[in-house]
Amino acid sequence: MSFPSKIFVGYRALGFVTNHIPLVTRYHKRHRDNYVVTSVGQSFHVYNVSKLGIVAVSDSHPEDISVLAADFRFVFTACGNKVFAVSRNKKIEKEYKGHTADVAFLLPFSYHLISVDVDGFLFVWNIISQEQYLQIKFDPQAFMITAICHPHTYVNKIFLGSQQGKLQLWNIKSNKLVYSFSGWGSSVTAIEQSTAIDVMAIGLADGQIILHNLALDKTVIKFKQDYGPVTCVAFRSDGHPVMVTGSTSGHISLWDLENRKLHSYMKEAHCSSITGLSCLPSEPLMVTSAADNSLKVWIFDLADGGARLLRLREGHSAPPTSVQFYGSDGHNILSAGHDSTLRSFSTVHDKHNKSLGRASYHKKASKRAGLKHDKHKMPPIVKFAAESSRESDWDNILATHRSLTLTTTWSYQKCTMGKHKFCHERFKNDVAEHSITATTVDISSCGNFGLIGYSSGHIDTYNLQSGLHRGSLGEPKAHDCTVRGLSIDGLNQKVVSAGADGILKFWRFKSKQLLGEVKMTAFVAQTVLHRDSSMLAVALDDFSISIVDIDTRQVVRHFIGHTAVISDMTFRADGRWLISAGMDCTIRTWNLPTGSLVDAFALREAATSVSMSPCGNFLASTHVGDVGVYLWSNRTLYSHVSLTPLSADYEPQLTELPTTVASDSDIQDNQASAAEDGQDDEEYKSSEQIADELVTLSLLPTSRWLNLLHLDIIKMRNKPKEPPKVPKAAPFFLPTVAGLEPKFDITKEDESQLKAESHINKPELGALSELAQLLSKADKNKSYSGVLAYLKEMGPSKIDSEIRLLSAEEGGSTEVMGYFLKFIEAILQSNKDFELAHAYLALFLKVHGEELSGKSDLSSSLEKLSSTQFQSWQRIEALLQKSLGLVAYLRSATV
Template sequence: MTNTVGNRESFIDASRIFTGHRALGLVSNHIPLVTRYIPQRKETLIVTVIGNSYHTYGSNKLNLLAVGRAHEDDITCLAGDNYRVYTASGHTIKVWKRSTELCNEFKGHEKPIHLMLPFGLHLLAVDEANCLKVWDTNAAEVNFELSFNPETFCISALVHPVTYINKILFGSTQGTMQLWNLKTGKMVFAFNGWKSPITILEQAPAVDVVAVGLASGELILHNLKFDENLMKFKQEWGPITALTFRTDGAPIMITGSSQGHLAFWDLEQQTLVQQHRHAHRGGVTGLKALTAEPIIITSSRDNSLKMWIFDQSDGGVRLLRERCGHKAPPIRLRFHDQLGEWILSTGLDSSLRAFSTVADLLHRNLGTAHYNQKKARRVGLEKAGTKMPPIITFASESVRDKEWDSIAAVHRRHSKVTTWSFHRSTMGEHKLTHQRFVDNMALTKSSATCVTVTACGNFAIVGYDSGHIDRYNMQSGIHRATYLRPDTEKSSELPYTRNAVRGVASDGLNQVVLGVFANGQLNTWNFKSGEIMRETNLEVAPSLIEINRHSGLLAIAMEDFSIAIVEVETGKIVRRLLGHDGRLTDLAFSPDARWVVSSAQDCSIRTWDLPTGTCIDYFLVPKSCVSLTFSANGSFLATAHVDDLGIYLWNNQSLYTQVSLRSLEENFQPKVAPLPGSTARSSCSEVKDGDTTEEDEQFASPEQISDSLVTLSLLPDSRWKNLLNLDVIKRRNRPKEPPKSQKLAPFFLTNTNSLEAIADNQKESGSRILDSSSIPFATPLTPWAGKLNVAGKPEEYAAVIEELKAMGPSAIDTEIRSLSPHLGGSTHLLSQFLTSISVVLESKRNYEVVQAYLGLFLKVHASSLSEEHELCKRAEKLSGVLKDSWSTLQSNFENTLCLVSFFMNAVI
């Protein structure tokens, strides 16, 4: 799995048509999860490992936030703190910030690393050679190194006891513990321990107390200060694989086992208060409690991540959210809808799942096949008895999704075909089978081998290894018809004479039913009457078939590694495709039936052009492809591979770029294309780390990318767009009715509140002729106008405009009006303002804001400009600068509009 630039080039080099897109269904593996609380997000991030990469999930919705870059080898150990994520792959430790950016690498270990612990500005790492290295995370250097004898003390766990400065506690497979001071490099104390290997160490909420989990299933709360056991518990489910404490006030300790069970221990009562069996289908490898929240997170090697909450009336826990994929590798894939948004897959775990190509949050689990599905729903899957064998093949049709079951599934070595509902995301009530397999003793061990659902969604047609082909109604499960060859009844009586059905299909109009048999025969029946219409000898035994109902073509994979293309209407072989060197595993038609994509056990994937009958694309994959499918819109090719839990999507490049479709040469040497990696969707939140104590180099966007580009100020429209209409806005905002005057008092009372007010009125009764001290032009300059008055350098003019940008619309209007000679300004100030506008326009910064300021200036001071000859010259010069800057923009606009008009109207 990968998502780096180098590997994208590998995709392009390996395949002409397909390039890796992303992986689906990968959640976790056997490496324990890591939790990181990020204060800026107010959220805990959950990190899990998937092979050679890792996922970061958010605890709020358990949604995928980020995907780490691929490593050269599988990740063997994972650690993290509020600032960084640390991954160990091979002999190298990589340090990541913001979950995806590689910021450092630590190289120096001679063996793979299996334990890591962040310790302030240091990282502790223990490799398989039992060597401890203390790394300085800033300098990427080893500050301290210590080797232990694996025969006497083989490190299996480590923890930093709180309040123990510079000290680390180590646990061993011999059952003993040692407390070391890393600053002095000396051992402080050696604990006798226990006779069982220590599997995990965890700091308890109480100081000096550490929880010790043993391989024997015992759990000890040990006081380090006095070297004594405080409490002792034991679980009967095998070794303790995970351990955590609730930190929201409840004295509860939770442990996980190798069988997937969870145990909840009350530390006050020292008893087991709850057990949750089969919380996972595999061993619990990761277990963390969220800080100050009644929530725990668990992960397992069964490819699942689950969130549990303590909100039951008895204090119990229930499942809140989960993200999971197949526990066992998928073996069959098919797109379900016409938009290419849903992929149905079955695995060796007997489950049927639906994966969304749009968002990981939409993935569904349709359930696990059980003989008694009602009981499984009532008492749980693990208590419902034996589950059905794995689904080896299935067929679906989305036409009748909401009315009744739309999926029919065939189980390994089983005669009953189960139905499933995609709309309800559950297993259906019907198990399709014929009475002959119950009544006839010779047929009791017969099993279904193939199935198809008709285009109308009403019928399922099933083929058996006995040679029978039956049609069932999907709504009622009732048998409707049987399609037989003349020798079917006789050959089915004895196992060694049976002619097994290898594939069955129907056309798009329900006119014919086609079946291929192990003896190399292709038979065609009338859909309604069941009469045989024709027989075609394929000459070679077939292994599987795939039909394209729109084109009426049937692709048949042969046992001699060839592919035969048959025309449904005539039954003739129109193409035979040769080239594979291994057994064919699956076939897929492109939506227009022009291509057939085939996969084989030789790890090859080929694309065949049917009009020419040649191979036009050929590449190899690291693991053999067991199933592939083409989306109905042609966007994606989905593949599943041997011993791999993921479903991999490949982009069809021919939809958006020119692709060469010439046939390949006979001596063409294919290249290996790496499997796509998981990628977070574009709608995912940005992952931020906590505040770091070190100074990270942060990218700062320049104020102006280039001097030749026009740069906008990015101010809100309300700050500059209405400057020319402020007077209109003020008139509109005036009150509709004028303020009412105060009622006159009686003649013997005055309208004043005090004697001082009477004195003021007497003063105002004097002459109202303005004196020289009250004229408006005596007003002093504003601070901004004062800076404009003395400006002389380009940077000083730019600073004046920047100060004006920080003001509001009304303040800007007042400042520009104050430049008038009649209001305390001067002609020099008007000239200075025009110069500042010219300087900013020449620098091509704040382009839209300066235009608004200039518009208001001309509106207010137009008469003053026309009266002064010097101002007219300055204005003419500014007009030339303005025209030059706008002509460049106008030319680019016209070129762009011309090209857009051509592409929209040209007939291609």
């Protein structure tokens, strides 16, 4: 199978904490810590309660997880009609097959697992052997199971609640109905064991909480909450008689069991229905989760016995609207969501995630009003601009809001909404509400000025430090239509504004003077400027993209390929790629130097925003109806990718969004697809294969061959001023011979003879040197690999002495010198060890040059060697010149 995208591979998803699946808590005896398991789609996260830090992410499941349960050994998950057992919080170890409908409930029961599906089938599994122990069929029309629990001390028994309001106690060993309870006329939504034996807490859909004694079939206490059905029930086990219940409205109630009354309630603990609630054993802590993508830890340490928020981990509760990398290191991503919040997600670790708060007209009043009934909440952020250059001095983020003329500032360093709200005096007298809105913003590279474009055609400049108005573009306004694009160049010299009528206007930033106009072929939808290259990408309403050089004010590229509205665009850091996302559910990559489409892939949900990392390693994207921020890895950074242009009728292949962690199957698919993609490119070639077309080097240290021609100069420079003193050697030490490999000198000679002889002893008459002998054998066998290996093992001084010994005066012969020339010719013809061959040849000609000129026997060998050397160098020189010319062209194309 071929991978849908040549460039981008799904890396992981950010911003997921939990979903509507109830959480599960576990206690680790060895770590002495409690852990929380939450579902995030096809995987689950494990957090430690002590720091609420993520400690594990499970492998990806085949479908979205629908049920979670856990015991001291496994985490049990259900996906559709399949049940899995996950070991070590990561690996799917066991699978239980047998259900034909979606599994709704799971309950670990000692060495057994109980599962219930929506068709009314209850299965009891042996966890280890994965065999069915029991199967019970319930009629959904008479008894549809909605809650399941095991009463403490009730051996082999489970307690079931139904949608019809009835409850039943079953013995799963004997497969018998022990007792049936008539109920209280409302659907059972939750069942929990209380701290008292025989007493169960039963939550109903009408808001009642019943504490019922199973042994006597008698109600002990009745409570009722006034804000919706009971979703979950828990009991404190740290010595306080308190019951905690959650509701669909997001409130949490604390009930005093001793005084039989409501103790207190936590108003709007979550923005949505409480799906998971658990009090930790023997600790004054409570963990809650909800469908608003948040996980909270509460501590009961208030004076009245109430709870306060201790730790929090959350993401967007509504899909993001815009995403942008922040800073130059590519470690942080700013994301604005439909929940009116602005958040920062870290690509390194989730512990660096932070929230910049929720947009509000009056922050103090919003805190008093709460999350759900906040009348001061502002509409969601549509577009924002961020600049990190002056983040420590003043607000450095400027944002526009849906249907608002008002624009807000934010501080990334302080993680809060800024003190300025920009709205010109001309708009305050506007009679029609929301008739004029801020449509686009930009911040100068120095971080001092912010520009705001409006639907009325006005463009205002503000000082971000003081909040003062610093002028407007145009008289009386810049455009006669909605401003859909606004960009400042990197030097604060020019401003480019784009109107909905398709006219680009170029302004002098300081003097507000109009420099010129460019008419586009269609109406403008949005613009993005790459400041380093002065290239402006303009998305048009006919689904095409034009690239405008703001220096020359010319359209230099025009891309056609999208079949729906272009939602967002982003440049690569060097300006060579433009990545565009459209509502046609595709993400396309355009190569600006070649002016062609080089990559495209399709998604199930359209991307609403994209942003490329300043380091070029990740592409971030957000999608319709999804609360996550997805990272795509750039394959060109760690593998060879052929960016050949795609045809005009190319159909992008569908790819799945990345999960919170890559599964083994995904990795194997990526590797297989990369291998198949490589079939279209040139195959990998080893050094032996490359030598047929190019040349290879020996990879030896340069000290072994680079200074062969200058050994005499080096020896003169390093000559000691005083003769070396011979140390007194112990009689039991054997003398050694100097060299790269230590060897013992076993020859016994007198000291007088050693002093009388020269440093380089001449060989005996008629004895050839070792190199000469190897050359003679190699010429007979026509194989010079042994000679080359011998020379590679020697140092520069030894090589110099061996080559000198090839002369007839030093014990060699003319034939041996001819063999050496043939040896060099063979190396050059093999295209291997290119630098060694030339170094050895240069030393040979330097030492024996005069002798070779007087020997006619060696003239033919010298001519062949000269021809071989010229041909090899001519071929390499042509390739080098071609490469230098290509590099010079590419460098000039980007300037």
